[in-house]
Amino acid sequence: MDLAISQADSLFRDEVREFINANLSPNLKRAGLRMTSIFSDFDAAMEWQAILYRQGWLVPEWPEAWGGNNWSLMQRSIFQEESKLAGAPTLLPMGIQMLGPILLKYGTAEQKAALLPRILSGEDIWCQGYSEPNAGSDLASLSMKAEREGDSYILNGTKIWTSFAHRANKIFCLVRTAREGKPQAGISFVLVDMTLPGVTVAPIVSLDGEVEQCQVFFEDVRIPASCLVGQENQGWEVAKYLLEFERGGYSYYVMLDKQLGQIRQLAAQTLCTDDKNYLEDELFSNRLAELEIDKLALEYVEHRIKSASRENSAPGVLSSMAKVVGTELSQQLDLLALELRGCYLAPAQNQVLAPDYTGSTVGPEQGATVMNAYLNNRASTIYGGTAQVQRNIIAKQVLGL
């Protein structure tokens, strides 16, 4: 039992901090600060990706031959913490964190050579085609078809909640290639060029008036059979591997720390009565303290996940727990931010979200994005496995129910 950080790790932290400070332009910093979802401004994200790529820090978890750098879990966590602390934009995960590891494990030599460098360079922007209008939590019931025709597959169907499909040129999809047996057994993983005839993208306007999600339609889209990843009907296994790969990779406490910091700052600047600010208000500050304690508890759960290889507990299940607790806690913090913003939640002013916006805001400048963030964050307990699905997983895998 030890909470100590090694000297090497603390030197590493200094190095990371120095690099980020030296390379994070005011525009990128504003992009990080004005995030109202897990995604930052698209252009800022790609600019930051290019900077990290040049530094060799873009894909720590990839093998060295493909651009990885062998960082330990602790180093990756330090990098994540420092990036959030400094207000760096968040990278789009679909290429570097999702498709990349899948190709590394299941891709052919040709697929790796053709696609991995373009992910890193940002030439290809990938999006993820999993959910469908009638296949949400029950993903295995998906029905988008891929029918073999000679050396091609013909795709028909639709994908929804496809983040950044309107900015992407490629999409990886789970498609149905067989109808026999269990629903999971007839699914394949394919790569699709979105410039092909028959692919159309319809942006979805979210509650906050912004577009991050899309619906993508496929009508007789012909792709070469070489776009299959893994074996035909092995798609479910491929998708599940990614879940395993993701385990322990993301720390909710880092995101919550940022949110707590913003709320603290806002509370200190917002008067609650004539003579005291919200931090001095007992009711507000005790509620904030309660949520800080909840954050601390989650933080140590996540530290335990990271060191879990030396423990008996199953890290995968604790990851489900971290997702539930992290997102639900974040939604509770949103409510404190709403209280602080008060009547100035009302003005619709999405222009302030742009990193390069330097004009005025209605109401105080700080906290002008609170309403957007709140609305956006209602999705966090739905995407990536709903809070209910995560509880099902815990019930089944830990409690044996």
Place this chain on the structure above:
Amino acid sequence: MNFSFSEDQNLFNDSVCKYLNDHYNFESRRLLLASDAGFSHKVWSQCAEMGWLHLPFSEAQGGLSGTAVDSIILFESLGRHLVVEPFLETLITFGGVLRRVNSDAASGCIGPLMAGELQGAFAHFEAASRGRVEHIETLAHPCASGYRLTGKKAVVYNAPNADYLIVSARSAEDGEIMLFLVPSDTIGLTKVCYATVDGHQAAEVELQGAEVTTLLAKGDAAESILRLVVDEALVMMTAELVGAMDILVNITVDYAKQRKQFGVAIAKFQALQHQMSDMFMALELSRSLMYAAAIKLRDNDRNASKFVAAAKVKADKCAQQVAHSAIQIHGGIATTDELSVGHYLKRITILSNLFGSSRHHLQRFNVLSNAQPQ
């Protein structure tokens, strides 16, 4: 960071678990509660023989130099088995003061304590304390032989069986905090003894000019000892809460798999599955923060008190949630004296309120956070 126990700690854990599994079950505990002492002297001497009472004392004192991390291993198991023997009182609070002072009288007590031959109690908190360590109304007036103590101490666990008490007071001369070692048969010290709802023995202790001679510490030294001892006790109470939650999750899940309604095991109902998932999460969140608090206490980290307060607040809330859910899922049977579930609820409720409630510890966390940002 590393959250695994060492080999020695795992061995200690195994031996504690084995002993309690073999010798301490709900039925044997029920018999103990009905006995005069309210606990088993035999169990106590066996624990002494196994060295459990040596754990926190230094090697110079004849002990094992165990840390807070070692002690939570013991207390999590005590919580699992609802052990009523006075470990928290004799070992952690009473013993915790003894091992931190420079006093022949105190040193003289440590040997018999470790041998299981001496019982102690911590007569510190008063009715109006509400968890505030510095709130002491009991007064110490100087007299020819030493001091005369006047005041009342509230709900002093193990006082009925204690040979000695640690009594806190404020000097009638300069208002400073003083800690005394007081034999329980001191004239002017009276105890109104009672059984507690969680199966322990306690007393209201009244001091009416009780003449005492052994001053253990005074002023800042006395206050800092009190704060350390109370922080350590709070972490041990947290560990007991974690142990109790651990058992409640297990027995509730087992019960849900066996109990049939509408022709199926109630474990098949998603509403109950989700409630049990929430119980599991409450347990693991509490456990994680307990580890952090124990490690920081062991390392004399400057944020230790803040983490102790956080761990206690979290465990209080989570344990209540877990106990309430356990009763709800068991149904009517869990509202009876016959089943262990309700007895865990009683212990949890008392542990959550004994040395200040969550409200107090939350405020303490808040003050410490603002004074010392991370």
